[in-house]
Amino acid sequence: MKLTEEMLKSFAQEKIEFVHRTGLQVLEAKPGYVKCLMPARGNENHMGTMYAGAMFTLAEIPGGVMSLACFELGTYVPILKNMSIRYLKPARGDITFETTLPDEEIARVASDAQENGKADFILTGELKDADGLVVAITEGLYQVRATF
Amino acid sequence: MKLTEEMLKSFAQEKIEFVHRTGLQVLEAKPGYVKCLMPARGNENHMGTMYAGAMFTLAEIPGGVMSLACFELGTYVPILKNMSIRYLKPARGDITFETTLPDEEIARVASDAQENGKADFILTGELKDADGLVVAITEGLYQVRATF
Numbered sequence: 230m231k232l233t234e235e236m237l238k239s240f241a242q243e244k245i246e247f248v249h250r251t252g253l254q255v256l257e258a259k260p261g262y263v264k265c266l267m268p269a270r271g272n273e274n275h276m277g278t279m280y281a282g283a284m285f286t287l288a289e290i291p292g293g294v295m296s297l298a299c300f301e302l303g304t305y306v307p308i309l310k311n312m313s314i315r316y317l318k319p320a321r322g323d324i325t326f327e328t329t330l331p332d333e334e335i336a337r338v339a340s341d342a343q344e345n346g347k348a349d350f351i352l353t354g355e356l357k358d359a360d361g362l363v364v365a366i367t368e369g370l371y372q373v374r375a376t377f
Numbered sequence: 378m379k380l381t382e383e384m385l386k387s388f389a390q391e392k393i394e395f396v397h398r399t400g401l402q403v404l405e406a407k408p409g410y411v412k413c414l415m416p417a418r419g420n421e422n423h424m425g426t427m428y429a430g431a432m433f434t435l436a437e438i439p440g441g442v443m444s445l446a447c448f449e450l451g452t453y454v455p456i457l458k459n460m461s462i463r464y465l466k467p468a469r470g471d472i473t474f475e476t477t478l479p480d481e482e483i484a485r486v487a488s489d490a491q492e493n494g495k496a497d498f499i500l501t502g503e504l505k506d507a508d509g510l511v512v513a514i515t516e517g518l519y520q521v522r523a524t525f
Binding site: 240244245246247248250251271272273274275280281282283285286289290308309310311312313314315316 | 388392393394395396398399419420421422423428429430431433434437438456457458459460461462463464
């Protein structure tokens with residue numbers, strides 16, 4: 230079953246209570262491209278910039294959304310294996326994160342998962358403020374596992 | 378100013394709204410040793426185990442608590458530079474995290490910060506379930522910056 234963009238947004242924003250509480254928004258979600266936003270309000274640290282865990286969540290959720298957008302729900306389940314985040318600048322205001330997965334890589338992952346029952350893929354991305362300043366960068370190692 | 382254990386707990390559990398919403402508890406906090414707990418309730422993912430971002434938060438907060446426990450508030454400010462987390466097993470039930478910083482390392486950081494205005498230190502730790510099963514491991518690179 231392929232999910233529509235509305236279903237992907239609803240899944241990411243409402244399915245996990247922890248994420249729902251943050252007010253995270255999926256701005257765009259399609260095979261190969263996901264963009265999310267974390268609002269500043271309610272997610273500040275003791276210095277008034279965005280709390281590190283909110284930034285992690287902003288960068289983590291797109292991996293699940295990407296998996297659901299690219300690989301059929303019910304056939305593959307995504308899991309997160311490793312994630313690293315590097316904080317570069319204080320994160321002021323709402324922060325966005327976008328990540329891409331090229332067509333060839335989507336095809337490679339689907340083919341490997343079909344053949345071996347699972348396949349790893351890496352998603353990298355930048356967290357940016359409203360002025361386009363990169364405040365953090367991340368690298369996540371995800372795995373899709375075949376359920377057939 | 379040195380913070381008491383009660384002040385450290387209150388700071389970690391209540392000062393950051395994002396963290397307060399998770400119900401994170403500081404079980405023990407003293408110079409060189411911090412232990413925290415993340416309750417399962419309200420922090421589950423779509424599969425009923427603990428959401429990756431809740432586990433990250435559980436492992437991130439102790440770095441701030443450790444800094445406040447070891448280095449005088451008002452003299453040093455802690456920041457997080459990098460953090461990596463490796464997920465090993467599904468995290469079922471409440472999860473705890475503990476981390477230590479040896480006396481010699483505390484002294485080295487304080488001395489470096491005094492001399493250079495800042496000093497880096499690494500905190501590693503294991504996230505465990507109630508049976509002691511290690512479900513994830515983390516490594517955080519923190520920095521204390523002198524404000525004098």
